Amino acid sequence: MLCYKYSYYVCIIPDRNKEAFYELFAGKDLWGFILIRRWGRIGTKGQPGKKQRFLEKTGMLKEYERVHHERIKHGYLQVNQTFHEIMKQESDTPDSRT
Numbered sequence: 001m002l003c004y005k006y007s008y009y010v011c012i013i014p015d016r017n018k019e020a021f022y023e024l025f026a027g028k029d030l031w032g033f034i035l036i037r038r039w040g041r042i043g044t045k046g047q048p049g050k051k052q053r054f055l056e057k058t059g060m061l062k063e064y065e066r067v068h069h070e071r072i073k074h075g076y077l078q079v080n081q082t083f084h085e086i087m088k089q090e091s092d093t094p095d096s097r098t
Contacts, residue, residue, distance in 0.1 A: 002028040004057070005064055009076035010042065021046065022071055026064045033060040037067065 005026040012019050023046075025036040033054040040046025054060040072078070 007068060007078055009071045009078050011076040022076055024064065024067055026060055033057050035060050035063055
């Protein structure tokens with residue numbers, strides 16, 4: 001699968017006990033262009049997500065931008081994949097400081 005764009009978002013609101021993530025992937029596979037979304041609570045595997053197919057790359061990228069702006073409007077912050085991998089590693093390994 002060819003990746004055109006990838007974004008990872010987090011939304012942490014302690015007052016509402018909200019710790020959510022949202023992944024957005026735009027790419028191309030054997031059957032055409034695809035937009036994949038996945039979301040859930042931070043620290044979990046999350047929901048199965050949603051896959052949306054497109055005939056043209058421009059349509060897929062337009063929908064990617066629309067979803068991106070929607071996430072930002074709902075209070076999500078875009079973080080890079082390195083941050084996500086660091087957080088996952090910290091949760092997977094026992095604390096060595098004790």
